[in-house]
Amino acid sequence: MFWRILWRLLYASRGRLALAVIAVASGAAVCAALLNLNLDATDKLTREFRVLGANVIISAAQDGDAAATIDAGTMQQIEQLRLPEIVAAAPYLYLSGEADAGANRTAVILAGTWLDEVARMNSWWKVEGNWVSARDSRSDCMIGEEAASRLGLIPGQNVKVVYAGREATLKVAGIVTAGSSEDSQIFIGLPLAQELAGLGERASLIQITARGSATEIEDVIRRLSSALPGVEVRPLRQLAQAEGRLLERIRGLLFGTVILILALSSLGVLAAMAGLALERRRDVGLMKAMGGPVRKIMRFFLAEAMAIGIAGGICGFIVGMALSEWIGERVFSVSITPRLIVLPATLALMVLVSLAGALPLRLLGRVRPSDILRGE
Amino acid sequence: MTAALVQAEDISKTFAGVRALDSVRFEVLSGEWIAIMGPSGSGKTTLINILGGLDRPTSGRAIVDGVNVGTLGERELTRYRAEKIGFVFQNFYLVPYLSAVENVMLAQYFHSVADEAEAAESLARVGLKGRLDHLPSQLSGGEQQRVALARALINHPKLILADEPTGNLDEANEQMVLELLQELHRSGHTILLVTHSPEIGRMADRRIELAHGRLMHIVANLT
Numbered sequence: 001m002f003w004r005i006l007w008r009l010l011y012a013s014r015g016r017l018a019l020a021v022i023a024v025a026s027g028a029a030v031c032a033a034l035l036n037l038n039l040d041a042t043d044k045l046t047r048e049f050r051v052l053g054a055n056v057i058i059s060a061a062q063d064g065d066a067a068a069t070i071d072a073g074t075m076q077q078i079e080q081l082r083l084p085e086i087v088a089a090a091p092y093l094y095l096s097g098e099a100d101a102g103a104n105r106t107a108v109i110l111a112g113t114w115l116d117e118v119a120r121m122n123s124w125w126k127v128e129g130n131w132v133s134a135r136d137s138r139s140d141c142m143i144g145e146e147a148a149s150r151l152g153l154i155p156g157q158n159v160k161v162v163y164a165g166r167e168a169t170l171k172v173a174g175i176v177t178a179g180s181s182e183d184s185q186i187f188i189g190l191p192l193a194q195e196l197a198g199l200g201e202r203a204s205l206i207q208i209t210a211r212g213s214a215t216e217i218e219d220v221i222r223r224l225s226s227a228l229p230g231v232e233v234r235p236l237r238q239l240a241q242a243e244g245r246l247l248e249r250i251r252g253l254l255f256g257t258v259i260l261i262l263a264l265s266s267l268g269v270l271a272a273m274a275g276l277a278l279e280r281r282r283d284v285g286l287m288k289a290m291g292g293p294v295r296k297i298m299r300f301f302l303a304e305a306m307a308i309g310i311a312g313g314i315c316g317f318i319v320g321m322a323l324s325e326w327i328g329e330r331v332f333s334v335s336i337t338p339r340l341i342v343l344p345a346t347l348a349l350m351v352l353v354s355l356a357g358a359l360p361l362r363l364l365g366r367v368r369p370s371d372i373l374r375g376e
Numbered sequence: 377m378t379a380a381l382v383q384a385e386d387i388s389k390t391f392a393g394v395r396a397l398d399s400v401r402f403e404v405l406s407g408e409w410i411a412i413m414g415p416s417g418s419g420k421t422t423l424i425n426i427l428g429g430l431d432r433p434t435s436g437r438a439i440v441d442g443v444n445v446g447t448l449g450e451r452e453l454t455r456y457r458a459e460k461i462g463f464v465f466q467n468f469y470l471v472p473y474l475s476a477v478e479n480v481m482l483a484q485y486f487h488s489v490a491d492e493a494e495a496a497e498s499l500a501r502v503g504l505k506g507r508l509d510h511l512p513s514q515l516s517g518g519e520q521q522r523v524a525l526a527r528a529l530i531n532h533p534k535l536i537l538a539d540e541p542t543g544n545l546d547e548a549n550e551q552m553v554l555e556l557l558q559e560l561h562r563s564g565h566t567i568l569l570v571t572h573s574p575e576i577g578r579m580a581d582r583r584i585e586l587a588h589g590r591l592m593h594i595v596a597n598l599t
Contacts, residue, residue, distance in 0.1 A: 002485075005474065005485075012472070013473075286469045286471065287471070289430060289469075290463070290486055290527075291455065291458020291459070291483075293451070293486070296485075373421075373430065
């Protein structure tokens with residue numbers, strides 16, 4: 001009988017209830033989209049942040065010698081560890097040399113590295129020309145835009161790099177804009193830099209790009225430290241903290257918006273239910289006169305409110321998943337995967353919103369049957 | 377000797393300083409049909425509401441089937457209405473979005489368990505066998521009142537309280553409802569019926585006449 005009456009109630013007020021469902025569904029769509037973004041986008045943004053350059057540095061143990069180098073063979077040890085969190089890693093040998101472009105000659109930092117890894121670790125750099133795909137290229141280099149400007153170089157031209165009386169002429173494959181110190185450096189192949197330095201297979205440091213949460217990266221550092229005694233493994237704190245702050249702000253914005261939307265949805269339901277409560281006043285008075293217990297009568301109306309929440313929640317979830325994909329692509333430039341866990345969360349929130357919005361119906365419990373029967 | 381089902385002991389009721397009932401005292405025996413008469417504002421509906429547990433007396437006692445209605449708590453009053461009272465109103469008061477049979481089943485549901493077959497049978501007894509699934513808006517006034525009668529009787533109440541049940545009906549439908557009430561009376565139901573009509577009043581066993589909240593006369597009808 002309960003379900004039969006509930007169905008009749010829903011059917012009889014379908015117009016007004018449809019408005020309430022639309023209010024709930026609108027709120028549910030935004031909430032589901034934001035919850036999905038919170039779950040999926042922040043995870044993907046974390047990964048995106050991780051590939052914004054290196055976040056772990058391996059260098060010689062600090063013993064007061066700033067020019068101390070490490071064995072480039074350390075890279076092989078890192079590769080043998082096969083840590084899945086490591087996205088890219090490259091040894092760097094920094095030389096304070098000179099560059100000569102014919103008309104211009106200037107002091108410059110020569111960064112000898114694996115040129116193919118530079119592209120993987122710094123995919124967000126703006127490049128005019130091309131990346132160098134050969135790891136140990138002895139013919140091509142990349143040059144920072146500030147250095148290129150000082151030397152008057154454009155892609156395709158040659159530059160002579162000089163260090164400790166040794167020199168090499170390289171073709172500029174691309175000019176990079178990183179917005180940091182890399183803009184004044186010239187990137188050359190590591191073997192060439194080692195030859196110029198006459199150091200053998202040595203490197204100043206190893207840069208690593210690892211993905212995962214802050215805890216996961218801490219774990220990577222711990223495992224690298226124990227596997228590589230005699231070197232110092234440390235995180236790039238500045239980036240991790242900035243990234244954490246940004247994610248916190250995004251998360252705060254999402255939750256703030258969800259709460260605001262929930263409140264607005266409640267008001268929408270409240271408006272629809274207020275009208276319904278007036279219509280139902282007579283019925284409730286009559287039911288009470290017939291000996292209907294308040295709990296039994298209110299159960300109809302609360303079930304009605306829950307039905308609104310569930311219907312609105314399901315509709316909103318479907319729209320919300322599409323919305324989150326759209327927002328993910330347009331705003332965060334990441335593809336969003338719908339998470340099913342968002343469905344029960346959305347339904348629970350929307351049922352709560354509907355019950356909160358159904359406050360006028362709950363007040364019907366106070367209706368005195370004699371007042372209704374007197375026509376008041 | 378038949379026991380008194382209803383004992384009104386000096387019932388008074390005041391609304392915002394206005395005395396709607398003033399020390400009304402009478403008894404109704406089980407199986408009696410009582411007509412409550414009087415001009416508008418004389419306190420007829422207030423008396424019915426107090427006996428039906430919809431209002432509480434300001435003073436005095438309303439005892440129905442041994443229960444002092446005025447002392448019951450809200451939950452007990454609800455139970456009292458479900459188990460002991462069958463209401464029939466002038467305006468029918470059917471739930472508009474429930475069909476005829478569902479309106480009757482609703483009373484069953486509040487009392488105990490809804491039984492569609494029993495509800496349908498009670499509607500058949502009032503001549504509505506072919507109207508079970510009709511909504512109140514699809515029924516005539518007389519048909520709606522017969523649904524209300526079926527609803528009032530479905531839980532086998534001790535007392536039927538009818539407040540001008542024919543007030544909104546045409547002559548033919550009035551006759552049909554009165555015949556049903558007479559049948560109920562013959563089958564031993566106790567009926568308190570509010571009416572303005574002297575003709576209907578004369579159908580009852582006794583007439584209680586009220587004026588300005590006071591009991592003026594109790595008149596036994598000669599059969």
